[in-house]
Amino acid sequence: xxxxxxxxxxxxxxxxxxxxxxxxxxxxxxxxxxxxxxxxxxxxxxxxxxxxxxxxxxxxxxxxxxxxxxxxxxxxxxxxxxxxxxxxxxxxxxxxxxxxxxxxxxxxxxxxxxxxxxxxxxxxxxxxxxxxxxxxxxxxxxxxxxxxxxxxxxxxxxxxxxxxxxxxxxxxxxxxxx
Numbered sequence: 001x002x003x004x005x006x007x008x009x010x011x012x013x014x015x016x017x018x019x020x021x022x023x024x025x026x027x028x029x030x031x032x033x034x035x036x037x038x039x040x041x042x043x044x045x046x047x048x049x050x051x052x053x054x055x056x057x058x059x060x061x062x063x064x065x066x067x068x069x070x071x072x073x074x075x076x077x078x079x080x081x082x083x084x085x086x087x088x089x090x091x092x093x094x095x096x097x098x099x100x101x102x103x104x105x106x107x108x109x110x111x112x113x114x115x116x117x118x119x120x121x122x123x124x125x126x127x128x129x130x131x132x133x134x135x136x137x138x139x140x141x142x143x144x145x146x147x148x149x150x151x152x153x154x155x156x157x158x159x160x161x162x163x164x165x166x167x168x169x170x171x172x173x174x175x176x177x178x
Contacts, residue, residue, distance in 0.1 A: 010104070010121060010124075011121060011124075011126045011152055011153070012104050012106055012119055012121040012126065014152075015106050015108055015119050015152065016108070017088060017089060017090025017091055017106050017107055017108065018090050018107050018108065018109055018110045021089055021090040021107055021110070022112075023058045023062060023064070024058055025110070025112035026056050026058065026064065026107065026110070026112070026116065027056050027057060027058050028055065028056060028133075029053055029054070029055050029133075030053065030054045030055075030056065030116065030131035030132065030133065031051075031052070031053055031054075031131060031132050031133070031134065031135045031162075031164075031167075032051075032052035032053070032054065032129065032130075032131055032162050033115075033130045033131060033132045033135075033136075033137055033142075033145075033161065033162060034129070034130040034142070034145060034159060034160065034161045034162065035127060035128070035129050035130075035159070035160050035162070036127060036128045036129075036145075036149040036154045036155075036156075036158055036159040036160075037125075037126075037127035037128075037154070037158060037160075038125060038127075038154065038158050039125075039127065042158075042160060043158070046160050049160060049161075049162050049163060050070045050071040050072070050162075050163065050166065051070070051071070051135075051162060051163045051164065051165060051166045051167045051168075052068060052069070052070040052162060052167075053068070053069045053070075053167055053168070054066060054067065054068050054069075054131060055067045055069075059082075061085070062085040063082055063083060063084050063085060064082070064083040064092065065080070065081075065082055066080070066081040066082070066083060067079070067080055068080075068081070069167070069168040069169070069170070069171060070168060071166065071168060075171075075175055076168035076169075076170065076171040076172075076175060077168075077171050077175045077176070077177065078170070078171040078175065078176045078177070079176075079177045080176065080177065080178050081094055082094075083105055086104065090106060090107040091104070091105070091106050091107075092104075092105040092106075092107075093105070094120075101122070102122070103120055103121065103122045104120070104121045104122075105118060105119065105120055106118070106119040108128075108148060109144070109148065113133060114132060114133055114134075114137065114138075114141065115130065115131065115132050115133070115137050115141045115145075116130075116131050117129070117130055117131075117144070117145055117148055118131065119152070126152050126153075126154070127154075128145070128148055128149050128152060128154065130142070130145040135164040135165075135167075136164060146159065
């Protein structure tokens with residue numbers, strides 16, 4: 001009998017979650033500063049990136065309610081998601097619709113007063129996002145983000161920075177995606 005090979009280690013298995021993460025410190029409003037991803041849509045539309053904010057609410061049981069506000073075709077949209085706690089602290093699961101649409105999320109590094117670096121993995125592809133408490137973060141934080149990006153095999157060629165103006169404050173009820 002041939003033995004099945006062990007499952008390949010996922011890129012996220014090598015990423016350490018923030019030590020001693022306190023979920024309430026994640027709560028509040030964050031500005032999307034940068035994203036590193038091999039996503040072809042991002043590459044083709046990088047000139048159309050829109051200012052994006054995320055509001056995190058910690059729910060009972062350790063889930064996170066995520067509300068993302070961004071413009072799409074000039075209209076403000078709110079996208080609501082729920083990150084469910086995974087096996088280990090600082091690791092979450094975002095379930096989509098359909099079988100293969102789960103996304104693993106890891107809180108990689110955070111200073112609750114200034115920035116958080118999140119890792120997302122869907123299938124074999126990984127992306128890294130940098131959020132700031134303010135629209136601009138220090139060069140030291142950007143350097144740290146870029147080091148984290150190259151550590152998971154992405155490059156600055158696939159790193160995109162978001163506009164620091166034109167944020168949405170809210171969306172009407174007709175522009176909410178759950």
